[in-house]
Amino acid sequence: MTRPTYPPARREDRTDDLHGHPVPDPYRWLEERDTAETRTWLAAQDALFAEASAAFPARAALRARVGELLAAGAVGAPVWRGDRAFFGRRLPEQEHAVLLTVADGEERVLFDPMAENPDGTTTLDAWQPDKEGRRIAYQISHGGDEESLLYVVDVASGAAVEGPIARARYTSVAWLPGGEAYFYVRRLPADRVPAGEDQYHRRVYLHRVGTDPDTDDVLVFGDGRDKTNYYGVSVSRDGRWLTVSASQGTAPRNDLWLADLAASGPDAPRLRPVQEGVDAETSLHLGRDGRAYVFTDRDAPRSRLCVTDPTDPAPENWRTLLPEDPEAVLTDYAILDGPDRPLLLASWTRHAISEITVHDLATGERTGEIGTPGLGSVGALRERPEGGHEVWFGYSDNTTPSHVLHWDATTGATTVWAESPGSVKPPQVETRQIAYTSEDGTRVRMLVMARPGDSGPRPTVLYGYGGFNVPLTPGYSAGVLAWVEAGGVYVVANLRGGSEEGEEWHRAGMREHKQNVFDDLHAAAGTLIADGWTTPAQLAISGGSNGGLLVGAALTQRPDLYGAVVCSAPLLDMVRYERFGLGQTWSDEYGTADDPEEFGWLLSYSPYHHVREGVAYPAVLFTTFDGDSRVDPLHARKMCAALQHATASDAPVLLRNEEQVGHAGRSVSRSADLLADTLAFMASRTGLLVE
DSSP: OOOOOOOOOOOOOOEEEETTEEEEOTTGGGGOTTSHHHHHHHHHHHHHHHHHHHTOTTHHHHHHHHHHHHTTOEEOOOEEETTEEEEEEEOTTOSSOEEEEEETTEEEEEEOHHHHOTTSOEEEEEEEEOTTSSEEEEEEEETTOOOOEEEEEETTTOOEEEEEEOSOTTOOEEEOTTSSEEEEEEEOOGGGSOTTOTTOOEEEEEEETTSOTTTTOEEEEOTTSOTTEEEEEEEOTTSOEEEEEEEETTOSOOEEEEEEHHHHOTTSOOOEEEEOSOSSOEEEEEOTTSOEEEEEOTTOTTOEEEEEOTTSOOGGGOEEEEOOOSSEEEEEEEEEOOSSSOEEEEEEEETTEEEEEEEETTTOOEEEEEOOSSSOEEOOOBOOTTOOSEEEEEEEETTEEEEEEEEETTTTEEEEEEOOSSOOOOOOOEEEEEEEEOTTSOEEEEEEEEOTTOOSOOOEEEEOOOOTTOOOOOOOOHHHHHHHHTTOEEEEEEOBTBSTTOHHHHHTTSGGGTHHHHHHHHHHHHHHHHTTSOOGGGEEEEEETHHHHHHHHHHHHOTTTOSEEEEESOOOOTTTGGGSTTGGGGHHHHOOTTSHHHHHHHHHHOGGGGOOTTOOOOEEEEEEETTOSSSOTHHHHHHHHHHHHHOOSSSOEEEEEESSOOSSOOOHHHHHHHHHHHHHHHHHHHTOOOO
């Protein structure tokens, strides 16, 4: 391939002095999306990508196969209110999951995003039924902006009760008994906060259904606290106890308060601290037995479950019920009425693979386990709030579409509550979990997926994330299956920064330790090459969001190690990341450029600042989404321009920009198009032949 002719991009002679260090920023002008110069540059990038992608030989075949595999659909585990269930499901022909309710065998749609907006740009963000199942609150957003609008509907009739209530992004809804009021979280209006800070400044309110949220809501909590705080609220089933949680941005710690609403009332709850100023994450649930169940990683990086008296929930009164496991990470629990005595179910991940154990509720003693269909991932454990002997949970693995399983404590039997909606025959895939050694001697694991019996170096995709305590666990993926079916190898690396091995694993990949994550990826690549799975020319790396930062750092640190890079919705200018999107909420994960020492961490790996002229960089495809309100697409624009200017190779540097979508949810057809483009790009660069 000859070197592409790249759109002209003006280089500014611009250098900032930060803590006495000169920091060049030649493409600062590309931070502004709506200038004529940027629009012209973007239009030229669109034309370049359209021309290049039209020549991807595998694109049509991959698009067709991805579409077939996505037709498996999806279904979620039910939330119960008496005999009524609420759940989400996407049928093969549907673009989005639909919110459903079923009772007495009658199934009805409560919200369908396509009925709201037939162009597919409306997404259902969250939902929560009231305690009786008579009303349900749900949140939707448009064009990918994730700026949730909150609505309430009557379940029996489907009639609108109230909404939209704006500025309700990232809120939980904690209903009081009776369905006439709820606690929720809402941002202050833009005219009450400093300019440019309208995405922050959340508060906890009590809202009475049918009243004006702008004039009648009761402020409960949040005044005078950090502007980046996120809040969570919950109310016990009997309506007596209110819990409020606060975390500064995405910091791996929170403060927690509890109020007895019987003593103080919902309008002015007297919140008493359960945990304040502690470097740990803790949540609290009020059980039907009157005890408070404390889920915490305090003094237990892999988490433990404690019980305490809600009238005096101080940490010194916690009694450990499920202690920390030396290898598995506790992820969820459920309380059931057993045949003889109450039971406690615990969900764990052991090196990213899910398992469920059964325990005596009184003592925590393990009495059994619930088998899963394979080496896969289990979703949230859902029991009936009023008690019962049943639990429901979602399950998926690398070749099994999502479906819902049901376990009965009285019989010990596991059955299927809901099959995956579509009839799809996935290809045969052999999955191996391989341990390897990183730069500093740490043992890291990766899942390697390939066709059974294939051998020799093959086109390979190495995928990673490595941040924010996010685990990469097995799951059904149309893109992975299409790649492996065509003869490629697909690898998911459980890098430091995630939660696969608990909070210590997370912290070993954040702040001043961020280089560990990049070293883990390089070591995974080196192992795959040394073990004969692939070669540098056949190896592509892929990541999005924080994973986009990962592959951006990887391509600048080791351009010789990778043949292709897909960098999606990335963070790449780590000196200025806090100025855009939700950047200020991530300073605890990365550090802040305002601090001289932390600025040094950031600049040491910031991909944009490590692009060097005359280096033969691998082929790169940036994918960005114009509605992205988390990670501003400016990161990819600046990095793309820098690489196109600097690279000494003929390998293309391309930008795929998409409008009316954001960082997360999207319609199925848009997902299929994106997968087809990224897979076809990697196939064209690594030599994967798709029939």
